[in-house]
Amino acid sequence: MMNLQNSKVLVAGGAGFLGTNLIKRLLADGAQVRATLHETPAQIEAEQVDWVQADLTQKADCLKACEGMDALVITAAYTAGAMVIEKTPLALLTPNLILNTVLMEAAYESGIKKVVFISSNTVYPVSDQAMTEDDHTGEYFHKYHIVASMKHFSEQICEMYAKHVKNPMDVTVVRPGNMYGPYDDFEWESSHVLPAFIRRVIERHDPIAVWGNGEDIKDFIYVEDVARGVATVLEQCTGYNVYNIAGGQGYCLKDILKTLVDIDGYENAKLEFDATKPTMIPIRLIDVTKAQQELGFTADTSMAEGLQKTLEWYRSAHDHH
16 A cells, blocks of 8 residues: 555656646645656646656656656656547557656666556457456457557556566556546647537537547546546555546447537537548447456546536636636
8 A cells, every 4th residue: 555645656747638637636645746748838837746857758858757756657648639540540659659668667777666557448349348457358449459559568568567577566557438627638630529529519619510420439537537546546556457447337429519518508509420530439338347346446527517627627728708
């Protein structure tokens, strides 16, 4: 067990969506937080955070960031929305593998005791069943093949450091559901589906354009629930572990959009589905039993509450009235 109070935790990827929410959570739990920044500035002002400029593909920068820390959470990643995955999937391969490999090596050499690696639910095969942690077979949805293979190999690296070296580290792999909430990327070019929906509703697009037929089913989880899950993992996990930290139920995109329109009072909104635009996996359900049973973790923010909070955050952050 690790008490987060006064533990020194390094958040790799401190300007990112999960990274930002995790920093807030760890500070609330009394941890001493250091966080890395690369090209994007921090999204929050927190003078108690030790912000470090670092290119995490460079070993020297990784060593500098890891020095003196007790634990590391790897939220840093080169990420992309559907358009990039569709057109240039290789863009996510090399930099991510280098980052994950070099950062793990630096953590090990620095004597960090505990690592949490944020993986992805793309590592699961196409199936209409809810995926348990053991359903990871190496079969992937074709458009996810490269990113999923990269995440899978990074998970194997985690296992090496937890099981196959002298003086192993405690390493836990977290496979989140589709996260949404404050501090997400809301840029049109790079955002995922939910932030794009939220902007279209707030900006009162007429009609609201939807990629695909809107029948896709995904597991969505409010980002603050994921941050709490990661904090729980840091406190409780030893050895090598893999956990789904997800909502545990499927939501159809069309229904979420209707909920958003209702919550925001956008009356008579017209939805326009564009089947020519790239769409991703038609259904992804995630089994959350293991995290419930072993960690006592449940995502407790309802979809309506999470969407409401995200709408409010976006409005206050971007001054849309």
